[in-house]
Amino acid sequence: MAVTTIDIEHRVSYGETDMMQVVYYGEYFHYFERVRNELFRSSGRTYKEFEELGYFLPVRHADCRYRSPALYDDLLTITCTVGTWKKASISFDYTIYCKERDCLIATGTTELVCVNKDGRPIAFPTFFTDALTS
Numbered sequence: 001m002a003v004t005t006i007d008i009e010h011r012v013s014y015g016e017t018d019m020m021q022v023v024y025y026g027e028y029f030h031y032f033e034r035v036r037n038e039l040f041r042s043s044g045r046t047y048k049e050f051e052e053l054g055y056f057l058p059v060r061h062a063d064c065r066y067r068s069p070a071l072y073d074d075l076l077t078i079t080c081t082v083g084t085w086k087k088a089s090i091s092f093d094y095t096i097y098c099k100e101r102d103c104l105i106a107t108g109t110t111e112l113v114c115v116n117k118d119g120r121p122i123a124f125p126t127f128f129t130d131a132l133t134s
Helices: 029-043 047-052 126-131
Strands: 005-011 059-066 075-085 089-098 103-113
Touching: 005 029, 029 047, 029 059, 029 075, 029 089, 029 103
Parallel strands: none
Antiparallel strands: 005 075, 059 103, 075 089, 089 103
16 A cells, blocks of 8 residues: 555654753754654555665755744654655655644655665665555
């Protein structure tokens, strides 16, 4: 079954914040990675299995637009959606929302390139594209 969007929930821990209890800006990229890994998992393979088969997905581009600060103890809903496909690259779109405060926290994108163990771009394997397209 194709999986093109997934949501996870995450409660902000104190260690993710600065002295004002605002989430440190770099944490958002960790959130993106967590939800993206869950999207892989829900499609039938883990990212670890993908690497064991000789495929790697380094990030080529990442951006985040901060809309409202996430705070200590907020319960965040983090959504990942498959974006644009190319022969050897894929983009993912993200939203982070805080239902408790009814606000959009952030949006972002990442673009990943499929490479072999030598770091050379290669086409995505069929099992991957089948799992992430409808």
